[in-house]
Amino acid sequence: MVVTIDFKHVFKHPLPLVAxxxxxxxxxxxxxxxxxxxxxxxxxxxxxxxDYRRRWAFCENIIPNILRQVSLLNVKELILEEEAWLNIHSGHLKLKSRNITWANYASMSEESKFAHSADNPNWTVFEQHGKIDIHSLGPLTGLLEVFAGKIIKYGVHKTVRIMEELLSEKSGKSGFDS
Known part of the structure; x- marks a missing residue:
């Protein structure tokens, strides 16, 4: 089973600031x-x-301790790679992310885009499609997919909340409507 998420959010801030x-x-x-x-x-x-950037993000391992009894899952940090293409002329930021850690056992990928809103040129539309496919872990596969699905959904909402807080701090106004 492949876990997927599709998400869309409008930031009420201009694209250059959001990017x-x-x-x-x-x-x-x-x-x-x-x-x-x-x-x-x-x-x-x-x-x-x-403006092209390829970056690695180093993250805490948030897998529950019960699952870390499997030595493969008991690592200190997780590494994710993000590629970003910012096009100043057309006004969009495209992103692709994937996991480096556990790449032989699971593939996590996200494709995201920030673009001007059709409703208001001073707003930015964020769209994301993500998927996680866990393989080669036998009976743990199903359990890890359920956990991964919850984490990916929680993660995208948390990221938007953090972005809204940072944008509000930078612009001096609240832009989060939920």
Missing amino acids: ETHLTKYPNDKDKWVFKVETIERKIDLAKGL
Whole structure:
């Protein structure tokens, strides 16, 4: 079974602010799970208005201790890779993320896009599609997929909440309507 999530949210803030906030949001005091981000590669093409970044996020292992009895799952940190393409001219930020840790046993992928809202050019639409496919773990597969599904849904809502808080701090106003 593959666990998927599709999510859409409108930030009532302009795209440049939302994109900059996304690209600089970690680490922060609002989320202790992500404790370090390293830029592995960055290319800027001023003529085309493109800014490409490949980054690794180092996260706390949040798998419950009962599941960490399996030595494979008992690692201190998880590493996720994010590729980001910011296009200044067309006004969008595209992202692709995947897991580095446990890549032989599970694949986590997310594709996200931040773009100008059709309803208001000063707002930004965030759309995300994510999936997790766990394989090669025998009877633990089903249990881990249930856990992963809950975590991915919790994670996207938490990320939006953190983004809204950071955006409000930067812009001096509240933009979160839930």
